[in-house]
Amino acid sequence: MIPLRSGDPARIGGYRLLGRLGAGGMGVVYLARSTGGALVALEVIQTEHAHDPQFRARFRREVTAARSINTPWATTVPDADTESDTPWLATTYIPGPSLTETITTHGPLPHTLATNLAQALHTIHQTGLIHRDIKPANILLAPNGPRLIDFGIARTLDDTAITARDVVIAVIGPTTDATCEAAIGTYDKAELPLLSVSVGTAEVSTVEHPSYLRTRPDDGGLGLPLLSYLALHTRPHRTALVDDRAAGDYSWNLVRSMATAMRGGDLPSVTVTVPADTRDFGRAVDEVRRSGVRAVVFGGLAPRAALFARELSSAGFTGARLATQPVIDAAFLKRAGEAANGWLLSSAFIDATALPAARPFAAA
Template identity: 30%
Template structure:
């Protein structure tokens, strides 16, 4: 809701206007109170359209059609005056989100919720069709969610099947992505009740998967797919698939009727549906209802310089303890909204049991708690990195919760996948089902991230990674997998790390002949990365030679032959893409072969176990990495001190980066506010958040996350790893 503006009337048609609910090209929708105190939504047409006889006739028709439909699942028309100087209509007010907002912020609905949703909407459409009408615009934005069931709205383009006003051949009216093929082709006279069934099928597929069955993109492309291609129903639960396939049949005659749809979904059972929504959506409705409770008294809604309208006509009830009086109308509204909260059953949960602290507004009271989860490898092969990230996040949560004036507290959950993909998927499912969790930091490894991201995407649960180097997941272009949408990487991917390798070869050691060795055991990324190095280094003055170590090659003889090929090529530099164990074997083989040139590897080999396995052969190797040594960074001094005090040692790699990632998420949540920090909203807000942390600046541009000064070089020296710094500083 937004405050009224100076040009807004104080009232219209006996309704006192309270807030703006929305505005579009046709007019403005206000939250208002009737003379009896009931909340209403009043739609007022703009003056420019009111002067158009054709538009006024269309609005008159909307009023007439909306008034003909009687169903508990259709928002009722309460009053209207299409002949007024500024035509208007009033409907009951539903303090809940529309379906598109609920899915965007809270993720797809569970199957049971979708079955109830579909059955009630089919019942609503049955009433629409019984009134001799076709809705023509069944879409998520026209379905409001309430604690007892959905409500269908907007009869602006509803018509009788024989009405020629919107059935001219070739005219496409409605919302692409939720139109039937006959609508998409402008076959106006064929648009009947079966068209609404097709749209309902699209809506239910969206509700249960979060994706439109005919995709997104340009309207023409969506319309073409609607007419000529099969719907994409991946992700639709098996019990719902047969019905949705029937609803989405291309020919109207092949689709079921709305009564068949209702019977298939709930056997024809009706009644109230308290508890039909997942908890996150119920909380969203409760917060909207709470906002209604906070509305000012009628006298406070007068707009300075506003046009004349309905008078307040309200009696004042004195408030105790010197409080401002409230009106009898406000008492009526309080009772109505309190009933909604009671039905939702979540308002008390949201604040109960919280310790009283000073809020950002200066008062005292319980702060809401928003839960952040760590998904990491704490007991597997990458446990060192996983534990570092867990500890970094813990310090970030402690730091955030110590801030004065914060609007909420952060709670923390920690989950161990032991480095296995099955464990990663199990944790992702658990966190996806836990409505308290608003964002996840992790996982630790590429394989676990690849396994878990689709599950987090399905739940619209933000996933912020710290150590994952997978390529492409954090992009957002139109060709990128939908799994990218919830995923935010806070480090450059592995291909990007070709830049410091190139810079070191060209500027630091001025290599003339470089052997580039791809370790096939590491997959395609190493080969692609070396391709980038090859293209950047090779020139008339510099030669590159490509080699591949097969995944099955691993004997001492294999590495000896590889090292001898390097010396035979008279190379002065070598780059290898293997992990720590195979890099150690190559290091020993190169030392035995007498190679003394520059030796470079990626962060896959930057592991203390490399030092142990390679022994003296480790000396001098240089590694490109996406993490820094926080003990060498002035901006991280307070973090290093806090880490030492808490854990008794210097912070390891990736601890500081995890600290930044957690505060990056907290910054996005703070911008939203505790009441709006649902999962989908956090996903969107992260892309609008510019966070300057102790390790790097995190921000998003038009296609991907950007990282300022976030690629580094390390050298093995004296039995340890020495941080050389940001690579551009090293070569300067």
């Protein structure tokens, strides 16, 4: 606890302030005592936020949500004033650190904490609320178990949408194709935007899912930079497109889209397929050499790209060797060794600091 400052009030709403527990962009949290002697954490909202209708609506929702919870796993709200010029909220004081502070100081904690947190969330869900902002800073560790705080963006299970006049929440993620396909229906139902920076599957489209926005090309589009390179440096010679079936739909989509584009652009190609159940790329390399190609595009992932690179190097292939983003991995360099030299790898992302139009964003 930090001592009160000269500008801090002595009392708020009948509570005597004892000291500061913390401060941030939204306001100040005080340790205070009620007339009956109970200790509370009293959060006072800054004046500029209090005059913001949207923020005040959010604060009212936080108070309503917190007051509706009846579980020992969350802090209770004995008092609040959402309509005064300086709105405030009093919650039961928990004499314990946050999970963030504890992990930073002591490292990983026992698995029993995860069990307790799961029980806490289950109990809160039974009351009809979803917290929606679970993070270490919002978990306090009391002597008898964890406590969840800050229900500012909680919603009832019956809610289906958040209006523009209320609050808009953009969720960044998930990180894999499979999790995106599993989660997108839930986001559509809740009318929440799902902004993805890493998913490349073509199975999830913005036509079928209006909540979805993908910020990178789909898997087939990752070959576009390679097409530009081939058009400039290998025409009119053929290129081998290696479809590594161990990479599943990723390799198949990439090779198929590149083969289609190359036919339309008068760039001759031949497709070489590597079965998923083999680690011997000798046969594929022999087929590449017999085809008389001047360039090879590998459609698989980093570990098997390394095997293919070593086999190509051993066979003395000196043509262009290209692959896409999944091969940009330390595993490729480590396993391929000297055979990784000379490979050209394309990525769907760029350095924002190197793009003039993005410099203001990068600086911010």
